Each structure stands twice: as structure tokens, then as C-alpha cells.
Amino acid sequence: MNHILAELADQQKIQDMIASHEPFMAILAEVTKMVAREMPDATVTFMLYDPTDDTISLVAGEGLSEAYRRGMQRVKIGPSVASCGRAAYAQQVVITRDISDDPNWVNYRESALQENLRACWSIPVKMTNDILLGTFSTYHPVPCTPTDDQLVLIMRAAGLLAFALARTQDQRALRIQSQRYQSLFNYHPDAVFELDLSGRFVAANRGSESIAGFSEEHILGLHFNEFLKAEDHDTAHQAFDQARKGIPQYYEVGAYNIRGDEYLIEVTNLPIIVDNEVVGVYGIAKDITSQRESELKLHFQRTHDLLTGLPNRVGFESRLSEDLSLAKGHVAVFLINLDGFASINDGLGHAVGDHLLQAVANRLADELEPGDFLARFAGDEFGVLLTERSRVEQALPLVESLLSLLAKPFVIDEHVLHVSASIGVALGQAFSKNASELIQHAHLAVREAKAQGRNTWEWYIGDVDSTVREHIELRRELLEAVEHDQLVLYYQPLVDAVSGEITSLEALVRWRHPERGMIPPGDFIPLAESTGQIIDLDRWVLWRACQDLESINAGRKEPLTVAVNISPVHFRRNGFFDEVKQALDESGLNPEKLELEVTEGLMMAGSEKAIELLQNIRNLGVRVAIDDFGTGFSSLSYLRQLPISKIKIDRSFVLDIDSGRENAAIVEGIITMAHHLGLEVVAEGIETERQRNDLVNRRCDILQGFYFSRPVPLAELLKLPQQLPEA
Ligand code: C2E
Ligand code: CA
Ligand code: CA
DSSP: OHHHHHHHHHHHHHHHHHHTTOOHHHHHHHHHHHHHHHSTTOEEEEEEEETTTTEEEEEEETTOOHHHHHHTSSEEOOTTSTTHHHHHHHTSOEEESOGGGOGGGTTTHHHHHHTTOOEEEEEEEEOTTOOEEEEEEEEESSOOOOOHHHHHHHHHHHHHHHHHHHHHHHHHHHHHHHHHHHHHHHHOSSEEEEEOTTSBEEEEOHHHHHHHOOOHHHHTTOBGGGGBOGGGHHHHHHHHHHHHTTOOEEEEEEEEOTTOOEEEEEEEEEEEEETTEEEEEEEEEEEOHHHHHHHHHHHHHHHBOTTTOSBOHHHHHHHHHHHHHHTTTOOEEEEEEEESHHHHHHHHOHHHHHHHHHHHHHHHHHHSOTTSEEEEEETTEEEEEESTTOSHHHHHHHHHHHHHHHHSOEEETTEEEOOEEEEEEEEHHHHOOOHHHHHHHHHHHHHHHHHTTSSEEEEOOTTOOHHHHHHHHHHHHHHHHHHTTOEEEEEEEEEETTTOBEEEEEEEEEEEETTTEEEOGGGTHHHHHHHTTHHHHHHHHHHHHHHHHHHHHHTOSSOOEEEEEOOHHHHTSTTHHHHHHHHHHHHTOOGGGEEEEEEHHHHHTTHHHHHHHHHHHHHHTOEEEEEEETSSOOOHHHHTTSOOOEEEEOHHHHHTTTTOHHHHHHHHHHHHHHHHTTOEEEEOOOOSHHHHHHHHHTTOSEEOSTTTOOOEEHHHHTTSOSBSSOO
8 A cells, every 4th residue: 555655646746847847857767666666676767769870779778788778779679679679560569478588689698697597578669659769678587478567657657758758849849939939020131020900110130130220129019010101112012912911922122221322121021820810910021232233333344345335245135135026136236346456456555455445335326316225345346326217228328427536536644546438238127137146147237247348338238138139239339320321311301382493402311320221310319418428429410410501502593491400418518508609610601500309398307407508599690490389388478578489389299180180179269379479380291292382371370291202312312392292
């Protein structure tokens, strides 16, 4: 009875120790004591199981030698590993009556016998869910098996140990968990904080303070908006809303620190979910200002040339790819390669070379427009990307102006340097290829330009469609047409409406192309206008017409007047007036016999200056006619202010004058009003007798058209009779 009471008291004490979280080793000592009281000559041991390597190690065993203890560390459990290894493995009680003849003990027998151990009763210590924690054993100095009471006792002891271990492990796991998260919160270098569902701060870690400078006390209770840039409030709000619905968010916003400086943060919002309900939002904010700055810097360095500050080839290519898709291939690429740069660099040193490259970059940049894109590829090579003015007619004049720009001397570090450039041009719209291919084409063209002797441009003509190719070639050839005497003047007579007598001639230019034959002005005048070549061309026509007319009039009783067409581009140019005077002087032609035909559109634009110029010309004695009248917007009353003498009704009105009532009315109105203003009226494009009669009846003064004569070369003109049409 005493025994039972003592045992109950022991158990009660052990349970109290467990409940008050006493250390496991103290509890183990008490359990050992409890068992030893019943079995005074037994050696009580406990081996702790380590699931990571499936071993057991002796942690308690009073009276055992140090050597034995050492031998019992990290013993792999198994079906035939002494008593404990086997008990742990099979998870059941193992009773070894005599160690000396038990086959499972072969490996440990000798050391056990040395310790005077003959019997071993071993029992697994495990949790209710069969998770193994260790083994509890008693060793005995003589071979023996347990009585029922003894078995119950050691099982009870194992149960108490299991209970104690389970509790301490729970505790530890809990402690580890809470402290682990606590330190995650405390020591996280980023700002970690908790917001309630209205977006106000409930907690903030030290990182919040080190990033933004605000202490936790300052932050608590405030709304996150108060720390963010106004324009980012929406972004933050939308993300916070999503997080509140349970969806984690990730975004970047601008924020202010305690000094009011702006900085960039990368924010993570995570819902705090308790029992399936969002009760708040965690935030983690990381300062990425310097990271972003260095990214930008890196990006700049990757895409820019450091010497000139211009984009480099990488930047150029990425911009080109973008533009190719945006502009649907309507881009032009120039590749500008300096001629003779290497010798300057080698001869005068790299510093001079670098300064020259910078000067080249500046000159190019000055010439380009905001929509154009300039880059330095490498060494002495620059790239230009055009999108807004990528059409041939726009791009080519620019290439030419860049060429002449670079051919002008540079003054660099007291050296006067002459360089020129070879430019390769490639056109996106003709190929719609990718960026690197387009650049490749421009490269090929540069090489071609170099081969042509430098200081020139070449167009990549791979498989350009034929109209573009023709345009390019025509343009180049037109340059030479004037010099090589390929331009010819034809003359078309204008006759008096009543008598049919020739009173004047209109000079009409033709291009006698060596391969293509005669090219009509409609095919090259617009081209020449767009490139500026019209100026040389018109100057030549003016000069030629004055010369020709002198010889035509030489054999005539009544001298004829010659009309020359003047392009608006030419007319607007400074120096035009002097050119007219010069042509008259050189030919000796009576100014009264020269007439200039200008279009009405020209009069409308920049009127003040145009009217003054017209007046000066008129004062010379030269007459001015308004060409293609009726196609523009000028009203007749507006003509009153102009010092002109004649209007030429456009051919389109004459064309259906005999069928279209409306046109007939317009023509009649024009003639009446013009006469009222004292102007002569010419009708162009008379092809039939009916048209002629119609206009005669409407009192038109002068007639012109195929019905009387086509435009003819000078030699043929001289053979025409005085009166037209020929009988
Ligand atoms: P424009 O000044 O209206 O010249 C009259 C055009 O009508 C000429 O065409 C002439 O050949 C054509 N024509 C004359 N009578 C008839 C007819 O009965 N029926 C038809 N269908 N056509 C007729 P062309 O020579 O081809 O010249 C076309 C345009 O080119 C001219 O129109 C003028 O604007 C321009 N042009 C011609 N020569 C010169 C020049 O030396 N300098 C400049 N700047 N422009 C020129
Ligand atoms: Ca004309
Ligand atoms: Ca005309």
C-alpha cells in the first residue's frame, strides 16, 4: 500500500512539473527516481530519437561508464539493434531476458557485459499519434523478465516522459514561431507595417523609421496616403483595396520622407487573414530610389555615347524598331561616315579627334529638327533617323544639306580641319524590314558612297520598288541635266482671238534625257521644286527664252512677246528680281517683250512682299500674267490690287465649255470682270473649232491650244505661218 501511495505521489509530482514547464531533464530525473524506487538494482536509461537521421542517442543513464555512453550515440534504429534500437524500430516493448545469448545484441553484448548489464527491458516513448520521441529502458544485473507490476510501471514512466516531451516540444515550437516572426518584423531592413482595414497604421517596425525617418509613434493612427505623393494615391488605393479583398499586391509609388524629400518605394501589400477573414493588411515598403537611379544610369550608359552625349547604336536600334512598327515602315536612315577622320585622329591626337567628333555632333544636331533622331554609332560614324520627313523628296535635300554642312571647315583647338562625309541612305517604307537590316542596308550604301570617291551620298537600292528607284535616279540626273545641255525649250504660240495672228509665245521646258527620251515637265518640275533644283532650271529657261526671242524677233515685222513660267519656289527667293534684270541685259531683249506667268496661289501667300516684287518687275516694263486662273481661290476683285496685265483661264474650264453650262457661265463671268479691270484674257487648251468659236463669242482676247499649234522646238516655230490655224 505504501508503495502505491509513494508511486502516486511520484506521479503527481511529475505531472505538476510537466504542467509548470520544468525542464525535461529534471522531469527525466524524477521519473528515473520513481522507477528506481521499485527496482533498486536497475540502471534506468533514456535514449532520444532524432528523426533527421533515424538514430537514437543515450541522454540519461546513471552509473554507466563514459565509454558506454559514447558507444550509444547516434545508433541507427533497426529490427536487430540490441533492445532499444529494436523497440524504437518496431515501436513496441522489447524484453531481453539475457543479453549474453540474445542474437540482437551481438554488436553491443561485450560492452554491455562489461557494464554488468545482463537483462534489458526497453519500451518506445511516443506521442498519441505514434510519433516516436525515444526509448526508455531498464537494465538488470541478472537475467530476468518483468513482473506485471514492473511492466505497468515502466509503461507508465514512458507515458509520463512522452507527455513531458510533447509539452516541451510544443512550447519550443510555439516560442520559436512567435519569436521568429517577431524578429522578421523587428529586424527586417525594409519598412514593415500593419494597416487596419481603413488604411491606418497599427504597427510599424524599425525599418520604417530608418527608411522614412518617422518614428513608430509618429506613424501610428495615420493613413498611408499621408506619406505618398498625391498623384500616386490612386495606385496605392487600388492596391490596398485588392489586398483588403485577400489578393496580395505589388506596386511602386512615390513617397515623402520626414525631410520632405521625394523617394521611390516598392510596396507589397498582403492581406492578414484570420479564420478566413481579412482583418488587416501587412505592408512592406522598400526604398528603391537609388536602385532605380542606378538602373537609369546604367540604361543611359548602355544606350548613349559618352563622348557626345548622343544615343549610341543600341539606343538608335531600339528607337528604330519602335518607329518601324509605329510608322509602319515609313522611316529613313542615314549613316554618316566621316572621310579622313582616321588621319586627323592619328596625326593631331585623340583629343583633337574627340573635339572634332563633338563639333560634328553639334553641327548635325543644329541642322536636324526636333522629330529627327541623331546617334553616334562608333568612331566617326553617326546615324540619323527620320520619321516625319522620311519621304524621298524630303530626305534627299536633307542629305545634301548635311553633306555640304560637314564639308565646311571645322576650327578645333586652333586647327582648321577639313573633313567630308560619305552618307548611306536606306528607306524603311520600301523594305519594311527590321531595324538591324535597315542599318545594314545603310552600311552597304555608305560603302558604295566611299567607293564613289567620298563626299557624296548613296541610296541603298536593293529591291526598292521601281517608282522610288526612278525618283532617286531622276533626281540625281536632273542635277546634271542643266550642265549637260539636256534641257530644251519648246514654244507654243498664242493667237489673237479675232484675227488668228500669233502675238506671243509661251516657253515650255522639256528634258531630253539621253536614255528615256523626251520627258514632259509634269514628270520633273514637281521633283525639281521639292529639291530646290527648280531655281537653276527656271533661271536657265529665263535666260534661254530671252536669247531665243531676240533671234526670233530679228526676222519679224511685229516683234513677239515670250511668256516664261516661274515656279513659286523661285519667285519667292531673294535675288529673283536681279536674275530677271540680268537675263534681259544679257540678251538685249526689250523688257516689254517679256512676260512672267505666275500662279494665283503664289499671290495669295505672303502677299505684301509678293505685291511689292510684282510692282518692281512691272516697273522694269516686264509684264505679269496669272496662270491657271480659276483653280485657286482668288476672287476677281482681289486681282484689282495686283500690278498684272493678263489672266490665263485654266484649261479645265475650256475643256467642257461647250457642254457644261456651269463652266460656260464661270468663263463668261471671268471675261467680263477681267475686262472691267482692264486685263487681257487668255484661254488655254483650245483643241476644237467649237471651243474656239465659243470663246471668240464670249469675247476672249487671246487663245492658246493644240487647235492652233502644239508646243514646238524653235526650228519648227520659225516655219509656222503668221496666222493660225493653218488653212
Ligand atoms: P502651263 O503653264 O499651264 O502650260 C500649259 C500646258 O498645257 C503645257 O503643258 C502645254 O503643252 C499644254 N497645252 C497647251 N495647249 C494644250 C491643249 O490644247 N490641250 C492639252 N491637253 N494641253 C495643252 P506642258 O508643256 O507639259 O507643261 C506643263 C506644265 O509644266 C506647265 O503648265 C507649267 O506649269 C510647267 N512648266 C512648263 N515649262 C516650265 C518652265 O520652264 N518652268 C516652270 N517653272 N514650269 C514650267
Ligand atoms: Ca503657263
Ligand atoms: Ca496654264
